[in-house]
């Protein structure tokens with residue numbers, strides 16, 4: 436008889452034979468940056484996550500670094516909103532400021548990734564320039580490139596466009612190279628699906644579209660082949676890393692992209708996935724200490740190198756992932 440249970444008998448056997456392992460270095464903690472000072476405003480729908488001004492953010496990230504959180508993803512939350520997202524693209528915007536201060540405080544021990552998208556700073560909440568009710572692709576590209584450049588100038592290691600305009604990776608790469616930032620990497624949100632899992636994030640970033648939805652630019656959740664095309668196009672345009680987002684309901688896409696490219700791959704464990712776990716754990720319906728490593732571990736097993744997750748601090752601080 437085949438006895439597969441022989442090798443599962445003791446913890447030592449199981450540990451030595453684990454096929455995939457999640458390492459602390461793979462986790463990237465998401466943060467929401469606001470203008471001003473002394474701000475630390477907890478988000479209702481995302482327990483454990485706050486909107487913070489740069490001074491408070493630096494304190495948080497330094498403490499997290501001591502716990503082993505070595506990478507951050509920064510989102511800007513902008514007060515001033517207009518039709519061309521000026522608050523996000525101007526020099527010295529709050530994300531650029533955060534990058535500078537984090538670099539001063541943490542040096543190269545910290546990997547700094549910034550989200551590049553206009554939705555937090557447009558008055559209509561769409562990810563690009565809106566005209567006649569349609570998000571204009573090519574008009575949005577220079578704005579995205581300027582936003583990415585402001586982050587690169589401040590010292591970001593990686594800029595991560597999440598807007599889903601066609602051609603944005605090439606536009607950003609060209610602009611960065613032109614100004615002398617050939618070493619700033621691009622992590623393309625290449626397979627980003629139009630998803631209900633972003634609900635809590637839109638409250639956090641105040642970035643919900645005021646009219647319509649994002650389905651004319653984000654992927655349809657029924658399409659895995661199209662997600663591969665997006666990935667391959669972004670690779671061809673010069674992306675250094677690719678991403679699948681959301682992650683939990685898209686493990687098949689993670690596995691398929693992994694098979695189709697040699698680039699490093701990131702999985703984004705998004706806000707709704709986080710909030711569902713938090714809500715169920717608060718009621719005692721699931722054991723967070725066990726479910727978080729299982730969820731993040733499944734993404735690593737599917738083929739993700741980086742996992743962007745709001746669980747990073749707790750997972751490392753509590754020793755759920757060692």
Ligand code: PBG
Pocket residue numbers: 550552554562597598632633634635636637649704705706707
């Ligand atoms: C901006 C952006 C979104 C997320 C990351 N960048 C929201 C959206 O596209 O509506 C979602 C992140 C999360 O839910 O954690 N375009």
